[in-house]
Amino acid sequence: MIIKILGSGCKKCVTLGENAKAAAAAAGKQAEIVKVTDFAEIAAYGVMSTPGLVVDEKVVSTGKVLTVEEIGRLI
Amino acid sequence: MSVFGWLNDQLLRMTWLNDLVGAGVAAVGLDPASRIGGSVQFFVYDVIKIFILLSVLIFAISYVQSHFPPERTRAMLGGRSGLGANTLAALLGTLTPFCSCSSIPLFIGFTAAGLPLAVTFSFLISSPLVDLASVILLASIFSWPIALAYVAVGLVVAIVGGTIIGRLGMEGQVADFVRTVPVSGEVATMTRGERLAYARDQVMEIVHRVWPYVLVGVGIGAAIHNWVLADVISAMLGQDKWWSVPVAVLVGIPMYADIFGTLPIAEALVGKGVGLGTVLAFMMAVTALSLPSLIMLKRVVKMPLLVTFTGVVTLGILSIGLIFNAISNWFV
Numbered sequence: 001m002i003i004k005i006l007g008s009g010c011k012k013c014v015t016l017g018e019n020a021k022a023a024a025a026a027a028g029k030q031a032e033i034v035k036v037t038d039f040a041e042i043a044a045y046g047v048m049s050t051p052g053l054v055v056d057e058k059v060v061s062t063g064k065v066l067t068v069e070e071i072g073r074l075i
Numbered sequence: 076m077s078v079f080g081w082l083n084d085q086l087l088r089m090t091w092l093n094d095l096v097g098a099g100v101a102a103v104g105l106d107p108a109s110r111i112g113g114s115v116q117f118f119v120y121d122v123i124k125i126f127i128l129l130s131v132l133i134f135a136i137s138y139v140q141s142h143f144p145p146e147r148t149r150a151m152l153g154g155r156s157g158l159g160a161n162t163l164a165a166l167l168g169t170l171t172p173f174c175s176c177s178s179i180p181l182f183i184g185f186t187a188a189g190l191p192l193a194v195t196f197s198f199l200i201s202s203p204l205v206d207l208a209s210v211i212l213l214a215s216i217f218s219w220p221i222a223l224a225y226v227a228v229g230l231v232v233a234i235v236g237g238t239i240i241g242r243l244g245m246e247g248q249v250a251d252f253v254r255t256v257p258v259s260g261e262v263a264t265m266t267r268g269e270r271l272a273y274a275r276d277q278v279m280e281i282v283h284r285v286w287p288y289v290l291v292g293v294g295i296g297a298a299i300h301n302w303v304l305a306d307v308i309s310a311m312l313g314q315d316k317w318w319s320v321p322v323a324v325l326v327g328i329p330m331y332a333d334i335f336g337t338l339p340i341a342e343a344l345v346g347k348g349v350g351l352g353t354v355l356a357f358m359m360a361v362t363a364l365s366l367p368s369l370i371m372l373k374r375v376v377k378m379p380l381l382v383t384f385t386g387v388v389t390l391g392i393l394s395i396g397l398i399f400n401a402i403s404n405w406f407v
Contacts, residue, residue: 008179008371012280039179039374043256048145048184063144065276 001075004034006042006052012065013051020053023071031075087215089124096120110301118297121339125289128215129335130278132208137277139207141270143170145181148198149188158238161197165233168201169226178202179371186249187256192380193241200388201233204363209334216342217351220405225355228399232359232391239387240380248380288336296339305347314350314403320396323353324389327360334362351403356396363388 003020007013017033024031036042036054045054049063053071060074084090096119097107105112148167152160178199185195205226214222265273299308312319341354364385373381 011284039183040250040252042180043183043187043253046184046257048149048180050180064273065280 001029001056002032002034003075004036004054006036006045006047006054006062007050008039008042009035009037010050016051016053016065019066019068020071022068023075026068027072027075029075083214083219087128087211089120089127089215092124093120096123114297114301117300117343118293121293121296121342122290124215125212125293125335125339126282126286128212129208129282129285129289132211133278133281134274136207137274138270140170140277141265141273143167145171145184149185149190152185152190152194152198153188156191156194158234160191160194161234161237161241162230164194164197164237165201165205165230168198168233169205169207169230171198171202178368179375182372182375183253183256184258186253188258191241192246192249193237195237196240196384197233197237200236200363201230204233204359205229206334206362209338209362212335212338216338217345221351224399228355228395229359232363232388232395236384236387236391240383243383245380245383248377250375250377253375285333285335288333289339292332292336293339296343299340299343299347303347308344309348312344312349312353314348314353314400319350319353320356320393320400323357323396324360324392327357328364328385328389329366330361331365331367332361334358337361350396350400352396352399352401355399356392359392359395360389363392 001024003024005013005017005020007016013035017035020031021033024033042050042052045052045059047059047062051063051065052059053061053066053074055075066074093116097116100107100112100116100119105115107113107116148171151167152164155163182195182199185198186192210222210226213225310316312322337358341358344354344357345351369381369385372384376384
């Protein structure tokens, strides 16, 4: 699966990326983590509050730094 | 009224804490009336006070804010225009949770949904400028009339600034991709437990983010408070000097700091006889405009609009500084 982190590179986005990586590893899934920092691309997902989390092209969360467990439930 | 005054002194200004810290400073052998003792007392007292107020305030305010996510604000503003819409946008700007790294997606989201530029800019100006937590801190450091006056003029700058930008007909000055962005109408709902968790996370995150600014700000404040001679400062920035407000604004604009860090500096400067308007203008310039946020904004708006935005906000802050200096004897 492909997990995308939407955000301009602030600290929250970095944390979210790390949590997503850990969650995928915990679930035993092969996941590619992609950081999306370009505003045009972020906006194309219709996201207004960063960081956003996109799993296989579906926006699952915005404006929140989810914990490893929370991401685990989403993927 | 005297009960209110007492509560205000104890809970917001925390005079008990100042006395306690003063006693502590004396206990370790420093005289609170001396320069070093006074600086230490100011520093310790201010840092503790700001962190207590910050944590309590952010928790309460984040709980309220969790009812106003950007998606909901956008829905409330949709289809409106004119002065009423600008006023609503400025008011919602004080309520919508907002981090400077979110301002650009928010700008895109608002514009793509067809909100007029006037409304979007009223929101964008008021959001960092009039923050609920900073208003209560202002009341703690200065007084309620000053805090309320700050809110009022902040909202006026946002409403007038947005209106001017709208009148100039710059709808075409937005980066082209913004107009083609899809708009989703979903508004996330939260349970009470989620709101409490959100409020707790906000406290941790904001305290984590602003503590260096607070320490540096209080440090500078303590230095001004006890080491810089009042006549030096008032000769440079005194109320009778016409250039004090423009200098404060020019110094403040490129600075990127948090309002919680600038408040202790403001407090110390006012104590040294700098005009209230000068200090408020400085705080507004630091929070409303900064180089990093302008550079980000440049990616979604074209140069003429960016220059207009900066110019309108700068002029607004300048006028507020000058007006406040002229009428500051009302507040003393």
